[in-house]
Amino acid sequence: MIVLRNVYKKYPNGTNALFDLNLTVNRGEFIYVIGQTGSGKSTLIKLLDAEEKPTSGDVRVSDIDVGRLKRRKIPYFRRHVGVVYQDFKLLPRKTVFENVAFALEALNMPTQHIRKRVREVLALVDLSDKANSFPNQLSGGQQQRVAIARAIANRPFILIADEPTGNLDPEKSKGIIELLEEINKAENTTVIMVTHDEQLVNLYKKRTVVLSEGHVVADLNVGGYINEADF
Template identity: 65%
Template structure:
């Protein structure tokens, strides 16, 4: 039985950050999104996974963040079998990872500041620390002046930077991004990749 704590991913104890063993994912409609995928990524590695549209990249991300479970095989992140996590433990697991989704998944009724803060509120970070950290990440992604703006008032590139800021706000041990620079100009892409 796995025992989870707030800090379930202890990177100082684990050299292998994630491993996929013979992963397959078949959806109910019969679509085989992934078949016999094997991958090992060590702590500190920076990895790109590229492929054409429909090749399963987004499905892979959903497997890593616990949104989907594999039809076959094993998804392990820092020794945790993600596919075997109880539904109630998935939010605890997600506290240790940051995900930038291709569709951003911003909350339309919340400002930029509130969208980023939300990632910290759900893990019970004290309000003063939230204010400080949100300002830090807004500065990192170049959105200092957009804190009171709503997502629909932003360009696609700005929305993407909000999603990135939200993903890194809790200083995750694992950052997963689905086309993190897809809507950014080349200069902003370079700046984001250095983060």
């Protein structure tokens, strides 16, 4: 479970990013977070993966008090949080298999376990036949699937997808959403997807949290894209 309670975030330059934010996300949920640039979406992500600390309030992920983690413990916490970005961030000189394995090698996992898990996640993202390919030999949609496979390789508590379809055409975008849905169900992974894609939010309706100027202005279980101007 993810719980943010009375969270404020003010950056050293004086920017107020979040104001009294309250949000609860249950284990296994799939939610969208939407809002215009500057609404607080990026700050929310940074709080959830311990890149930033709240100025005040509580941020908890699976009963871990993220805001009060000591610096030396942050890398261990991040093993349980998968993050996918719109620009993939793949290692260009490593194969698909090696890109996914790299995330597990950093954990000193036994080689046979790494190989087994990499094969599992590549099958899940439908890229088993691309295991020996390099990123520049893949389409944008395939590269994003590799990034997703890498993010879930260590079975994270939560998967944060930050504009994962931002660089993809509509058909490939649908494929990525359907893949995230499959991961959500197959691995019981909590998925938080930040997006501007109105079409996808309306087509694949899920709980939708709307941020505006650092505030949660709507939290709708019925889903559907909502413009901040409506509030």
